[in-house]
Amino acid sequence: MKKYLILLLAITSLTLCFTSCTEDDDPIKPSSSDATGLYFINYGGSSVGAGSITKYIADEDSAVNFYYEAQNGVELTSNIQYACEYKNKIYMMGNGNDQIIVLDSLFVQHESGISEDILVPRYCVGEGDYLYVSCWKNSSEWNIGMPNSYIAKLNITTNQVEKTIPVPGGPEGLAVANGNVYAALNYKDSIAVIDQASDAVSYIATPAVTSYFVKDNKENLYVSLVSTSSNKSEKTGLGYINTSNNTLETTYDLAGMSSNYASIMSANTDFSKIYLLATSYDENYQLFGTVYTFDVSTKEFTPFIENLSGPNGVQYDKKSDKLYVFGGTSYTEPGAVDVYNTDGTHISQFGCGVSPYWAFYLDYDVE
Numbered sequence: 001m002k003k004y005l006i007l008l009l010a011i012t013s014l015t016l017c018f019t020s021c022t023e024d025d026d027p028i029k030p031s032s033s034d035a036t037g038l039y040f041i042n043y044g045g046s047s048v049g050a051g052s053i054t055k056y057i058a059d060e061d062s063a064v065n066f067y068y069e070a071q072n073g074v075e076l077t078s079n080i081q082y083a084c085e086y087k088n089k090i091y092m093m094g095n096g097n098d099q100i101i102v103l104d105s106l107f108v109q110h111e112s113g114i115s116e117d118i119l120v121p122r123y124c125v126g127e128g129d130y131l132y133v134s135c136w137k138n139s140s141e142w143n144i145g146m147p148n149s150y151i152a153k154l155n156i157t158t159n160q161v162e163k164t165i166p167v168p169g170g171p172e173g174l175a176v177a178n179g180n181v182y183a184a185l186n187y188k189d190s191i192a193v194i195d196q197a198s199d200a201v202s203y204i205a206t207p208a209v210t211s212y213f214v215k216d217n218k219e220n221l222y223v224s225l226v227s228t229s230s231n232k233s234e235k236t237g238l239g240y241i242n243t244s245n246n247t248l249e250t251t252y253d254l255a256g257m258s259s260n261y262a263s264i265m266s267a268n269t270d271f272s273k274i275y276l277l278a279t280s281y282d283e284n285y286q287l288f289g290t291v292y293t294f295d296v297s298t299k300e301f302t303p304f305i306e307n308l309s310g311p312n313g314v315q316y317d318k319k320s321d322k323l324y325v326f327g328g329t330s331y332t333e334p335g336a337v338d339v340y341n342t343d344g345t346h347i348s349q350f351g352c353g354v355s356p357y358w359a360f361y362l363d364y365d366v367e
Contacts (some may be wrong), residue, residue, distance in 0.1 A: 003345050004290060005307070014245070015038075015166035017054060018191050019094075021360065023302065024079060029307060030315055031233050034061070034071070034106060035105040035107075035362050035363070036057075036316075036362065036363050037055045037056060037057050037361075037362060038055070038056045038057075038058060038317055038319075038324070038359060038360070039053055039054070039055055039056070039067070039083075039359060039360055039361075039362055040053070040054040040055075040056065040314075040326060040337060040352050040353075040356045040358070040359045041053065041079070041080050041082065041083045041092070041106075041357055041358040041359065042054060042080070042096075042127060042335070042352055042355055042356045042357070043079050043080055043355040043356075044076075044079045044080070044352055044353065044354025044355060044358050045079070045083065045331050045354055045355055045356070046331060048094065048186050048331075048332050048333075048354050049075075049077055050076040050077055050079055050080075050081075051073060051076055051077060051078065051079045051080035051353070051355075052065065052066050052067075052069070052106045052304075052354070053066070053067040053068045053076075053080075054067060054351075054352040054355035054356070055107075055351055056337070056339075056350065057321075058317070058319070058320035058322065058339075060346055061080070061339075061350075062116065063337075063350040063351065063352065064068065064350060065334075065351065066354060067107055068107055068109075071106055071107045071108050072107075072109055073150070073328075075103075075268035076094075077094075077096070077097050077260060078094030078095060078096045078097045078099060078101065078113075078192040079094070079095045079096050080092050080093065080095075080101075080262070081121060081122055081123070081125045081328050081357075082096050082121075082124065082357070082358055083123065083279060083358060083360070084124060084125075084126070084360060085105075085155070085360055085362050086124075086126035086131065087126065088104070088105050088106070089102055089103065089156070089158065090102070090105070090107060090125075090271060090362075091103075091131060092120060092257045092279075093121035093123065093124060093133070094113060094121065095120065095121070097113070097115075097117050098115060098118055098120055098121065098328060099113030099114060099115040099118060100113055100114040100115075100118055100121060100124075100131075100133065100154070101113045102159065103347060105315065105362065111159075111252040114154065114158075114160075114161075116161060117152055117161035117164055118135060118152055118161065119135050119137040119138070120135070120137060120138070120139050120152075120260075120317050121133050121137035121152075121175050122134040122135065122171070122172055123171075123172055123173050124174065124227075125175060125176055125177045125181070125214075126172040126176075126257040127181070128158050129155055129156055130153055130154060130155060130156065130162075131154040131156050132151055132152070132153060132154075132176070132181050132194075132309070133151065133152040133175055134137070134151055134152055134167075134171035134172060134173075134174055135149060135150050135151070135164075135171075136149045136151070136170055136171075137149055138300055138317050138335065140326070140349075142170070142187065142230060143230065144209070145168065145169060145170070145188060146168060146169055146170035146186075146188075147168045147185045147243075148166075148168070149166075149167055149169065149170050149171055150164045150165055150166050150167055150171075151164070151165040151167050151171060151174075151183060151192075151194060151204055151342065152156045152164050152165075153199070155166065158184060159176050163302045163323055165194055165198065165199050165201065166201075166279040167183055167185075167192045167194070167201060168188065169185035169186070169187050169188030169190065169192070170185055170186040170187035170188070171184065171185055172184050172186045172190060172210075172211050172212065172222075172261070173210075173211055173213050173224075174210030174213070175213035175215055175221055175248050176196075177215055177220070177221060177243040177343050178188060178219050178243040178244060179195065179196050179197065180193050180195055180196060180243065181193075181194040181209070182194075182196060182221060182241070182243075183223065184210035184211050184212060184213060184223055184225075185209060185210060186209050186210070186223070186228065186231075187209060187212055187231060188209065188231065189205065189206050189207065189208060189209060189231070189233075190203040190204060190206055191203065191204040191206055191210055191223065191241065191247055191248075192204055194245055194337050199227075202246070202353050203248065204246055204248050205224070205226060205248070206239060206248060207225065207233065207239075207251060207264065208225040208226060208227060208231070208233035208235045208236060209226060209227075209228060209231045210223045210224060210225060210226065210231065211223075211226050211259065211261070211264065212224050212265055212327040214265050214266070216267075218317065219244075220241060220242055220243050220244075221240070221241040221243060222238050222240055222241075222265070222274060222278075222294075223238065223239045223241060223258075224237075224238065224239075224240040224257055224258075224265055225237050225238065225248070225251060225257060225266060226257050226258070227233070227257075227259060227260040228259045232250040235251065235253070235256035236253070236254060236255060236256065236257040237251060237252045237253045237255075237293060238251065238252040238254065238257075238274075238303075239251045239252075239255050240252070240274070244356050252299060252301070254276065254278060254292065254294075254301050255278065256278035256279055256280050256289075256290075257276065257277075257278055258278060258289065258311075259278045260277070260279065260313070260357075261357065262312045262313035262342045262357035262358060263312075263313035263314060263315050263357065263358050263359060264276065264277045264313060264314070265314075266314055266323075267314040267316065268314075268316050268318070268342070269321075271296060272295070272296055272297065273293045273294065273295060273296065274293070274294040275291055275292070275293055275294075275304065275316055275323060276291070276292045276293075276294055276301075276314070277289055277290075277291055277292075277313065277314050277359065278290050278292060278309055279311060286309070286310070286329070287309070287310050287311070287327075288307065288308060288310075288311075289311040290304075290305065290306045290308065291303075291304045291305040291306075291311075291314050291323075291328070292304055292305075292309070304344055305323075305340060305344055307367040308325060309327075309328070309329055310325070310327045310330075310335075311325055311328065311354065312326055312327035312328070312335070312355065313325075313326050313354060313358065314326075315356055315359040315360075316342075317359075317361050318351055319361050319363070321338055321341075321342060322338055322340065322341065322342070322347070323339075323340040323341075323342060324337055324338070324340075324359060325337070325338045325340065326338070326352065326356040327356065327359060328354070328355065328356070328358065331354065331355055332355055333354065334351050334352060334353055335351075335352050335354060335355060335356045336349055336350065336352060337349065337350055337351075337352050337356065
């Protein structure tokens with residue numbers, strides 16, 4: 001009996017030791033403060049696979065590519081059209097596999113993507129308990145003006161689409177202001193206005209198709225007026241929308257305003273300037289561009305960074321007070337990000353994934 005008692009005690013001790021060692025040897029889980037950084041959303045491409053995420057820490061001038069893979073242990077299976085942070089979660093619009101990928105602030109995915117009533121998601125904006133998502137439903141309908149496109153109203157507490165609101169014309173960029181959701185239409189010379197209380201849709205006529213918004217300190221909107229291959233226009237630049245009466249009050253002409261599906265506009269912290277990207281193709285179909293500043297007081301455009309090769313987007317980061325210009329000369333090879341001071345001085349460059357289109361700063365305590 002004593003022999004068995006000694007054996008039992010030995011087994012118990014070994015079990016306790018194993019449990020203790022296992023807990024002590026586990027790597028410390030990263031805290032939410034490890035989320036802090038600037039994130040670049042790389043779309044990827046049909047010939048090179050799915051999208052990817054690049055994390056950049058400005059204080060260290062260091063970049064980590066394939067950040068989603070590093071955090072989750074698996075690769076992304078979608079091309080990422082757009083991504084944003086809202087209420088301490090990351091929402092990524094996945095194309096290929098039509099879905100919204102929901103991540104925590106560490107870019108860790110805990111559940112399957114949201115796919116019901118989400119078809120060709122393009123862009124999103126949050127308000128209260130809802131995420132409004134522009135969906136094209138069938139991207140092959142571009143040549144007939146996207147008649148079946150819509151806005152999905154996603155309840156982020158249940159991860160269910162509560163309603164789909166028909167908005168023909170290919171809604172792209174979205175903004176929320178004064179009780180309305182505004183949708184830039186990429187295949188119709190109008191901006192859709194969705195009343196948040198009733199979901200009723202009205203329209204503001206525009207001299208060109210539109211793509212994205214920036215909102216000023218008074219809840220009014222600047223919208224990009226662009227010329228596209230399917231909807232050509234001589235009237236490109238910026239439009240100014242007064243959201244108190246939903247009128248396009250004035251337009252500001254800028255030749256070559258970029259029609260790329262990317263971050264073509266970014267305002268600085270006090271909204272005294274908007275950085276914009278204008279582009280054109282040379283005879284060899286190589287993309288070149290210029291970053292302009294739009295002075296909100298004088299209403300004038302000024303060339304800021306010129307002779308850029310292959311630019312996709314521009315992003316001002318208020319945390320580092322730097323300007324980031326990103327793109328690439330190929331849609332099949334990794335791109336690059338150039339970092340500038342706000343006086344236009346080039347600071348550094350780092351590599352990123354294929355087709356970088358968007359960027360946003362994430363802080364652990366952001367709401």
